[in-house]
Amino acid sequence: xxxxxxxxxxxxxxxxxxxxxxxxxxxxxxxxxxxxxxxxxxxxxxxxxxxxxxxxxxxxxxxxxxxxxxxxxxxxxxxxxxxxxxxxxxxxxxxxxxxxxxxxxxxxxxxxxxxxxxxxxxxxxxxxxxxxxxxxxxxxxxxxxxxxxxxxxxxxxxxxxxxxxxxxxxxxxxxxxxxxxxxxxxxxxxxxxxxxxxxxxxxxxxxxxxxxxxxxxxxxxxxxxxxxxxxxxxxxxxxxxxxxxxxxxxxxxxxxxxxxxx
Amino acid sequence: xxxxxxxxxxxxxxxxxxxxxxxxxxxxxxxxxxxxxxxxxxxxxxxxxxxxxxxxxxxxxxxxxxxxxxxxxxxxxxxxxxxxxxxxxxxxxxxxxxxxxxxxxxxxxxxxxxxxxxxxxxxxxxxxxxxxxxxxxxxxxxxxxxxxxxxxxxxxxxxxxxxxxxxxxxxxxxxxxxxxxxxxxxxxxxxxxxxxxxxxxxxxxxxxxxxxxxxxxxxxxxxxxxxxxxxxxxxxxxxxxxxxxxxxxxxxxxxxxx
Numbered sequence: 001x002x003x004x005x006x007x008x009x010x011x012x013x014x015x016x017x018x019x020x021x022x023x024x025x026x027x028x029x030x031x032x033x034x035x036x037x038x039x040x041x042x043x044x045x046x047x048x049x050x051x052x053x054x055x056x057x058x059x060x061x062x063x064x065x066x067x068x069x070x071x072x073x074x075x076x077x078x079x080x081x082x083x084x085x086x087x088x089x090x091x092x093x094x095x096x097x098x099x100x101x102x103x104x105x106x107x108x109x110x111x112x113x114x115x116x117x118x119x120x121x122x123x124x125x126x127x128x129x130x131x132x133x134x135x136x137x138x139x140x141x142x143x144x145x146x147x148x149x150x151x152x153x154x155x156x157x158x159x160x161x162x163x164x165x166x167x168x169x170x171x172x173x174x175x176x177x178x179x180x181x182x183x184x185x186x187x188x189x190x191x192x193x194x195x196x197x198x199x200x201x202x203x204x205x206x207x208x209x210x211x212x213x214x215x216x217x218x219x220x221x222x223x224x225x226x227x228x229x230x231x232x233x234x235x236x237x238x239x240x241x242x243x244x245x246x247x248x249x250x251x252x253x254x255x256x257x258x259x260x261x262x
Numbered sequence: 263x264x265x266x267x268x269x270x271x272x273x274x275x276x277x278x279x280x281x282x283x284x285x286x287x288x289x290x291x292x293x294x295x296x297x298x299x300x301x302x303x304x305x306x307x308x309x310x311x312x313x314x315x316x317x318x319x320x321x322x323x324x325x326x327x328x329x330x331x332x333x334x335x336x337x338x339x340x341x342x343x344x345x346x347x348x349x350x351x352x353x354x355x356x357x358x359x360x361x362x363x364x365x366x367x368x369x370x371x372x373x374x375x376x377x378x379x380x381x382x383x384x385x386x387x388x389x390x391x392x393x394x395x396x397x398x399x400x401x402x403x404x405x406x407x408x409x410x411x412x413x414x415x416x417x418x419x420x421x422x423x424x425x426x427x428x429x430x431x432x433x434x435x436x437x438x439x440x441x442x443x444x445x446x447x448x449x450x451x452x453x454x455x456x457x458x459x460x461x462x463x464x465x466x467x468x469x470x471x472x473x474x475x476x477x478x479x480x481x482x483x484x485x486x487x488x489x490x491x492x493x494x495x496x497x498x499x500x501x502x503x504x505x506x507x508x509x510x511x512x513x514x515x516x517x518x519x520x
Contacts, residue, residue: 096365102341172287
């Protein structure tokens with residue numbers, strides 16, 4: 001356990017490296033386009049509009065409520081997806097550095113965390129625009145979004161660590177995971193409001209899904225300017241504990257052998 | 263760093279698994295559970311029981327045929343490969359100069375790549391900005407520094423990496439058979455620069471096939487053969503013994519001094 005803490009803190013102390021590399025990744029991703037980082041914004045807005053109108057009509061939801069709901073949910077969902085899908089290449093893509101320079105490899109986990117989180121914050125800004133345009137009323141309770149987003153970030157960082165290690169060892173881990181995510185997407189209330197299932201006494205489908213609780217701790221403050229239910233926070237706490245155990249175990253098992261695995 | 267730079271290895275073993283690829287995917291790992299095959303995993307013992315002690319002020323050469331373990335040993339000293347068995351203690355700021363042409367951000371400009379590399383090698387952001395001009399100058403790449411490095415030739419990449427890597431003031435400098443590419447003019451300047459860094463570094467470990475240049479640089483040389491320390495002592499004696507063994511055709515005849 002001490003070894004794991006050491007691996008992480010050593011890299012954390014080298015923050016100028018991963019901070020810079022992470023922001024650089026954001027910039028290079030959009031280097032050859034005029035809109036630049038604005039693409040994240042446009043991309044997100046177009047997705048929401050397209051999906052929003054179709055599903056809103058399909059589920060008989062009023063657009064004014066459904067679009068912000070969808071936007072907030074997608075912010076969370078897309079963040080989790082890219083944490084797994086992009087984050088899984090944290091070590092594999094950094095092979096050139098890992099085999100040449102003996103820097104604590106967690107640096108590359110943080111690097112991906114910075115770029116992925118930056119993109120999430122941009123899409124959060126897009127949510128704010130959508131919400132303001134549709135006249136969502138914000139009260140002081142919206143401040144509850146801050147702890148919500150912080151919890152979400154913790155989950156993202158842990159997911160990146162888990163899948164970066166797994167993918168260094170098993171190169172198809174990310175594919176398997178994104179397959180799993182696709183299935184999860186249909187049972188998780190991102191596109192449809194959880195109340196729809198509850199009204200059909202299928203509430204347990206959402207209640208047993210940790211991702212639902214994660215969505216709620218971000219979505220409730222953003223949409224209704226109020227904290228999520230206590231149960232939501234407890235479930236997210238449990239999720240974070242579980243993920244921390246996974247990430248520590250994988251770090252303990254694979255981290256020092258990364259140069260051999262790549 | 264309060265302590266004096268030093269490198270201590272005690273009984274270091276490094277092994278590479280040849281069959282690490284056997285279960286490179288979860289799919290094949292799952293299939294392996296269902297249909298277990300009883301094969302002994304093949305391993306290459308790259309280093310076997312290597313013990314050595316290098317203290318501040320020493321310049322050490324590494325000789326040995328290809329595949330003897332010189333590069334692996336350097337990577338153990340650079341904390342890249344943790345040993346399977348044994349202990350490694352390395353105190354001091356390490357700068358590894360290995361293959362130069364990996365580890366670029368292809369979409370980024372030359373200047374950005376200099377920043378990245380120097381940061382990774384342990385420079386502080388302020389130090390990087392201060393030295394950026396000087397490093398850029400040394401590359402001789404001029405306006406190309408603002409171009410993304412995917413437009414660079416391999417010689418230009420080498421110049422960039424070399425200039426950035428040697429700008430760090432390391433306490434421990436690890437060199438692996440550098441300067442294979444680059445044009446004549448650059449090689450000349452590179453040599454002068456390496457000499458400068460070597461003089462300032464406290465410890466230099468230098469793997470080379472060039473038996474004529476070794477005595478110029480190092481008073482001590484370690485001869486690595488098949489993962490073991492075959493000899494460790496004053497350069498002239500070790501090189502003579504090594505040459506004799508190569509001359510006799512014993513061991514690996516392919517390892518002709520370059």
